[in-house]
Amino acid sequence: MVANLCLTHDNSPALSDIGSYRRLIGRLLYLTATRPDIAYTVQQLSQFVGAPIEAHMSAAHRLLRYIKNAPGQGLHYPKNGSMQLTVFSDSDWATCTETRKSITGFCVFLGSALIS
Incomplete structure (x- = not known):
């Protein structure tokens, strides 16, 4: 995530497809078993599976870019x-x-x- 970015529940409109966010976070939670470097970010993103907004999905996509650019990381x-x-x-x-x-x-x- 971006340094000092604070994800919150705000009055922004919810995502049109909440299921895609939930599936993505579920897969990222599974990935934390071998990638502890993403555990904190995934924990922060998982707090919003009930009502994610576009900012949450954007942060999740940023995490995916990090994972893609660091393939040798892991346990x-x-x-x-x-x-x-x-x-x-x-x-x-x-x-x-x-x-x-x-x-x-x-x-x-x-x-x-x-x-x-």
Whole structure:
């Protein structure tokens, strides 16, 4: 997404084909299993599957362009390596301007491979 872009529910007209937005977000959610770099953006876009507007679809198309231009990104699991488990986490209390909810995140590594 564009830096500092805040997607919101506003009074803009809804998309004419909400189903296409829902299918796209569903596919992107599936893709986050191997592309954690898009997880935050997909999470933000998935908040609007009930009533998406053109700005939401535009942001989703921008994400698709990013994925297309970065084909080598994703998770890679080495065949041989360390079996040490390492965990990192972060949280930000009540910063979502839309819902005032907290945002948290974590990543778990097995050796050098990201597993969650």
